[in-house]
Amino acid sequence: MPPSSRLALAALACLLAVTARAEAPMRGHGGPVRALAVTADGSRALSGSFDTSAILWSVADGAALRVLRAHDGAVNAVALLPDGGLLTGAEDGRIVLWREGPEPERIVATHAGPVSGLAVAPDGRRIASSSWDGTARITPLDGGPALVRAGHQGGVNGVAFLPDGRLVTAGTDATVRIWPETGAPLTVQLDTPVNAVVAAPDGEIAAAGADGTLRLIRPDGGIRASVEIGPRPVVALALSPDGRRLAAATVGGAVGLVDRAEARVRLTLVGPGLPVWSLAFRGADELVTGGGDRLVRLWDLRTGEPIGPLAMTRQADPLAAFAGDRGAEVFRACEACHTLTPDGGNRAGPTLHGVFGRRIAAVPDYPYSPAFRRLDIVWTPETVARLFEIGPARFTPGTKMPEQTITAAEDRAALVRFLERATR
Template sequence: MTTPRRLRACPRRLRAWRLALPVTALLALPARAEAPMRGHGGPVRALAAAPDGLTALSGSFDQSAILWAIEDGTALRVLRPDDGAVNAVALAPGGRMLTGGEDGRVALWSRDRPEPETLPAGHQGPVVGLALSPDGSRVASASWDGTARVTPLGGGAARVHEGHRGNVNGVAFLPDGRLVTAGYDGTLRIWAGDDPPRTIALEAPLNAVAAAADGEIVAAGADGVVHLLAPDGRPRAAVALPPSPVVALALSPDGRRIAAATIAGAVALIDRAQARVLFHLAGPGLPVWSLAFRSDAELLTGGGDRLVRRWDLATGEPIGPLALTRPPDPLAAFAGDRGAEVFRACAACHALTPDAGNRAGPTLHGVFGRPIATAPGYAFSPALKRLAIVWNAETIAALFEVGPARYTPGTRMPEQTIAAAADREALVRFLERATRPAP
């Protein structure tokens, strides 16, 4: 067990279960002052905090978003978009909420309607980032279809920004209304009306971007470097947080500090003016996927432990009693098994046992001999339900030989292949043992 601590500046630097509790149970949860916000059944992928600091909205790989009362940690409302993980959230004026997710849609929710309005964003791939314009009238969405789109909340067609070679992972608005996009192609692009964008090539794929009230741009990505750039894109400074990729950024309300989260689980607090690390927040060693400042004095984090945590930025300590225990390793019993090691890349999305339930993907318990798209309790896409595949040693091996996109068109499974035939065979043999129902 690791005790949370404040670390002085130093050189070191997935999808999940459906929500286990029904809405009524979540709303009935007792107040837990100064406790983590519990309720998601999977990693917390996105966070946004209201300007008044009273509420926060979180999105999760468990295919839900939750509106929280921050102070007592209770769930005020649970939102369920049509399909897939909720990768991005934003809070709009008038108590409205925005969600963007795996299905490529951006949804606008109001306080008095149970069902959302689907905005005409029209993405052909997962939405992974949202940003509200300075006047609150438009939302920008970043998508793995290679585009960013700006959609009026009051109605009207979306403006499409194309040009990135690959995933667009982040969007932000500058104070003057220009749009900034960050891409997996390692470029930052600044868009003004119909003019061609200004393109700034950085050294690694970019995962996140934010913009300060004075127009300075903050971007970071796979190399663990936080870049600070002028409003016209000219580099000003860089802060290195290697070796872990930075996956989320947030700016304090006063703009003086940057929070940068890494996939290794650490969060760096950076003095923006001086471009130096002030200290690190040390969590349980699990990925931190999302950040939001509640105020200049408090930070919210969400990550692989399925919790929304609160941090006192005056001390660098967690607020409330936080048990930072790492969840048990479901593969510990298979130490030394090559197939189990290959399966580790799948463990964030698929459980092996019946009691673990469905995650972002269905449980694999009893998968051998099961027709595709028939695991109980999981919402499969219509495209998968039309396929005539029965899972066995041959079909599972073929899935990873050619890749999910080719073998199971219409799947939401991340694209991945296993090049070595020996590794594919080891994975299949492991799954035969680990998913076999008890006699």
């Protein structure tokens, strides 16, 4: 075959890889899909899950090309390197580099707490990681020493690089911080914890708020605009390849497609009603989502419709029967991760059905951390109240549960009363 013909066929293959449409969700994970990344040509996707694995997918046909297993906890973050390397970060605090073959190449970095986010520097030679240990790290891939960024008063939920190489971090302390090469960061104080962050090619920063609002922040720290996505917390963000659009996902299952210049929602994608934990653009006109239904789905952004079948019927609200109950309202913050009924099953956290009188770490088929399994606690109204009084990190060291407290004693008591009724 002449060289020109081979080049033409190669070009055609690349075109088909980008334009081929998967006609069914990608199935293979045994838990919620917590992280997603898509290659620049759109041919492959990398997903991380609460089931402790990552999967490399062929997007066009939905086939799992590789299953990556090296972590002892949920894979919360994934990233793709320019040279084809794969990165996974997990609850076990480790960031693992994968290349060809079934085994990881090496552990790139280690945090003292769960890894919550990953980002690759513009030069492709460094990575940034965020952790619930309260720090972010910039780690050279050539094995040099890591630069630790500390200062957040709580867990760091996300990291991003600005075009000039500066690091952006976002945390549960309701701040976004912009770090120069040396010296103190520029701190942007917000009104709500920040669950995710991305940076656009022009330096603008998008921050996902636990209050359901997306904030657009200028490189100098000023807030240019606020966009209401929904009443539920925004938990994941993705930026389109051209930087013009943002996708913002909520624990309620809706995804808002935002025109960044206009700072408004142009389209809302409505799924089966389960949390959407992860997002990635596939070219200009498709979005890949991962969520509580354990699937990786594709969406046509020109129509707002799913690519392939999607059961669109919303699940009944499990808390509808408790309307007006203060404890049920407090539990709203927990329903994304925990079910209450015998047939509800495990989500990001174990089912709470029958929780009172149960020993800690006793739900079958749930991947508790080793440290959590070593604790000696029986769940009672008193121990549950204490958990939320002092926080999971202090009451159950080694937990995978996000750090949260309920400061009002009457709210803790209302939650306990609700759980006593709802989990029988």
